[in-house]
Structures are given as structure tokens and as C-alpha cells.
Amino acid sequence: MSEAGYNFAYLDEPTKRMIRRAILKGLAIPGYQVPFASREMPMPYGWGTGGVQVTAATLVPEDTLKVIDQGADDTTNAVSIRRFFQRVAGVATTTRTAQASVIQTRHRIPETPLAEGQILVYQVPIPEPLRFLEPSETETRKMHALEEYGLMHVRLYEDIARHGAIATAYAYPVQVEGRYVMDPSPIPKFDNPKLKSAAIQLFGAGREQRIYALPPHTRVVSLDFEDHPFDPAKADAPCALCGATGAYLDEVVVDDAGGRLFVCSDTDYCETRRAEGRVGAAAE
């Protein structure tokens, strides 16, 4: 049961309807940024108020919610958002990707492939991929409307000119179904291939008041040049704990002497593998 005094999932029904309309519009026009009237949430901007509102409008009592921040369920941000929905919606929660029906995330896509019926909600700080070079909102909206995306490649050109390669490693811009250019939120570019997914993906930007979406199986292409093709980059080493070779790793300090290990950033993925008996070099 949710806590007395709150409507289910905190937001009132008219607000949830307004957000659901924006979500449906976003799903109908994949990659298009739908404006919505963002509400004050009992947490500061930068804590994922956009994602929280989308989750609130999406949840039904039968849902099982997972919340991750940088791949982990136990970080402050993830814990407080999970507790928030436990309190105001009374929904079941989990850390297991496969068992969640709704997953709210900041900065990662889970390693375990998502299935149809699951919803992944992203917290987005800056939804406008053109903002970097064109500060005018009127102009960027026109550029989207007229599909004038030369500027995105100017941004990649500048990267190569300065660093010899496309140095953008997070929030790597993508084009959706050959139409809208979209910011995938600050996930590592390593995760970009996972944007093509069987799950529904919803993106919420609270401060900027934008919602956008990817329906299941949407074609998502990372922008690049013919002679500098998109490279999602691979981990240099297997996970020290579970031995995974295809996962995104974080460098963690493991002892007072400054010892470091590379381990899966997706804690559920890592734990699941270890529970299945797989071990990395540090665990042998």
C-alpha cells in the first residue's frame, strides 16, 4: 500500500494523464522531443526529476521497479528514488533486471538484454543534442523540423580535428529511424548498440521539460563519418569479479593501499554471473 495522503505514485491523475499524453506522442514520433509541463518533485533537479515523473506516470500497482545509477542499485540516488516509489506507490522493487517491469536509470543501460513488456526510463539532463553548437532554442527546433543535421557532424568533425578520433564518449548522438537526431542521455557510447531494444525506452528531462521515446525495435544509428566509423569501444580486460568480457567496467579502489580493480558497472549483471559460479581473476 502507498502512504496515506499521496495519490498513487505521488503525482495527481490529471498530471499523470498530461505526462502519458506526452509519452504516447513521443512513442508515435520516435526521437522527437515532446514539451511537457514538468512538475515540482520532492527532490532537486539533477536528481532525475524528469525520469521520476515519467516513471510515476508509467507505474501501475502490479509493476516491479528497479532503479539504477551508473549501473548500480545501491548508490544514493538510486536508493532514494526506489524508496520514494516504495512509499508513494507501494510497488514491489527488485535489483534483478530480468524481474523488473519498469527500470529507471541514470547513465547506463543494463547488460542483460531487455525483453518485450519491459520499460526503461532514462533521466536526462540536456535533451537537445544540437545545443552544444546552437544555443537558440527556436533555431534548434527549426533544425529538427527541417531535418538540418549538418551541425551534428560539425561537432564530430571538431572532435576528430582536435583529438584525431571522435572523442565523444558519453551522450553520443544517434539518429532514430533515419529521422530525428537524439541525445541518448549521458550513457557511455559503449551502451549505444543496446538502444536498439525490445523494451520501450522513455526519456525524461525535468528542468528542460522534455520527454522523448523509442518504441521497441526502433532503428537507432550512432552518427559517424565513413572514414571514422562509430566505435563503441570494448573493455580492455575482463571483470575482475565475474570474468565478463563484454560488459562495461568501472575502475574501483579496493583497499587502503590504493589497489584498483576493473569490475562490471552493472552490479546485478555481475552478481547474477557470480551466483551462477563464474569468477574473475580477483575472486579466484
Add this chain to the structure above:
Amino acid sequence: MGAVTQAGAVGAAAMVAEAAGADGLGTGGPGTGGPGTHGGDRPLLSAERLTKRYGGRIGCGDVSFELWRGEVLGIVGESGSGKSTLLSCLSGHLAPDTGRVLYDAGDGSVDTLALAEAERRRLMRTDWAFVHQNPRDGLRMGVSAGGNVGERLMGTGARHYGNIRAAALDWLARVEIAPDRIDDRPSAFSGGMQQRLQIARNLVTGPRLVLMDEPTGGLDVSVQARLLDLVRGLVREMGLSAIVVTHDLAVVRLLADRLMVMKDGHVVEQGLTDQVLDDPQHAHTQLLVSSVLQV
């Protein structure tokens, strides 16, 4: 080439076209076939009775003219005479109250003001170029020189970094900017260099028509002369058609085949540049010419 030579009926246009020579056509850069390859017996651009008011004040009134392939038209007049307003109406930056702007690249005439915005903007970044008086208005100051030059290429579908960079280097050389400045931002450039960069950025797609508003406006006299030489060379080499707005008669003397003199928003006199400057008919033109002689 033959088509353009037929346009020789229009005097000055033929002179420029002949000066350009046949190889001038090959330098138009990627994207377009270069000027003069077809449709020479119709004007490239026709302005029909353009009027733009600002409230009760007239910006430009009832202005009509034709611009031919390979021709450079100068628009002169004192400050406030309506030159910039007219140029903005031509370029689509301003919507005139009445009048039409017809453009004919050889495959039929299009009413540029009636085009869907997407089409009009596509035309602007492929076939047309606009050189602003203040380079800050025409450059991306936060993007390297190479990125500035490459933007129009990327905006028209270029997706090969090496080719884009090669084209940028080529164009920097053509506007006399050293290749080792390619990764510098324009904010590190002098005013003259910024203006040359703006020209390179505009011409890289091989446009047919260039609109320039006081291109030498903010520059020192010595820098002005070099820029004018450069522009004149490029116009001839590429067989460009151009409209140059200026209050400086020396600029049109050097660049323009034909001249329009504006006063209070209206065209008071037009003709071949030398004729207008050497034998002005309208009292206002006489005043303009005499004041320049006093300098």
C-alpha cells in the same frame, strides 16, 4: 558556355563570362554543375516590385531588377537608403510586404518567397551564399576554421572526414589563410581573415549566387583592397553572380558590372557601373559621386 555567351545581349554579363573562360566553370566545387551550364537566356534572379515597410516607414519601395548569370550588381546609397532591407528581402531573411523574387538556376523559375521553408533553406545553403558585414554574424565563432568551412558540405550530406578536411584546406588556401590555421577558431583571426573565412565557408558548396552586405565594412583600407581583389578573382574564376551592397563607391567601381543607386528606399538610377559613376544623371547620384571625389 554557349548559353552564357548568348546572354551577351546583356553587355556586362558577357564580359564577365568571357573573362571567366571555360575553365572557370570547373572550379565551382562539389554539388553543383557550376554556373552558365544552362538556361542562359533568362535572368538568374528577378526581383519584382519588392516593398517592405517598417510600420509607417518605408524600408524599400517598389524595387525591380534582374540579375544575369556571371553578373555583379552593385547597390549603393547613403546609410538608411534601404540597401540592407532590400538584400534581406532577396535572401529571405525578411518577408517583403509585396513583390516576388524569382530564381532560375536553369531548370525553371522558382518563386523563392513561396517555397516551403525547408526548400528555401536548402537553396540558401547550396546555391546561394550570404556574406555578412560582420563576420561574427556569418561564422560560428566556437568552431574551428576547418569546421566553419566544412559545415555547408556536411549540411549537404558529406560524410567523409578526409574529403571534408581536404576541401577545407583547399578553400583556406584560396582565401589565403595558411593551412596551419585550420584548427584555430575564428576568434583568433584578424578582421580581414575572418571575412575571408566567411567567404570560404560560403563558397565551398559552389553556389551560383552570392549576396554581400558591406563586405569590406569594418576593415582597414589596406585590408579592404586585398579582400576586394580576392572577391573579384573568385567571382571571375567561379563565374559567380553577385549582389554587393555598399556605401563605398570604390567597392562597386572595382567589383560591379552594373549599379543601382538607392535613396529613401527607392531606386533612383541604374546602369553600367562606369556610366553611372562617370556620368551620373540623377541629382542624388551626382551628390554621391562628387562626395566620393572629395575624399
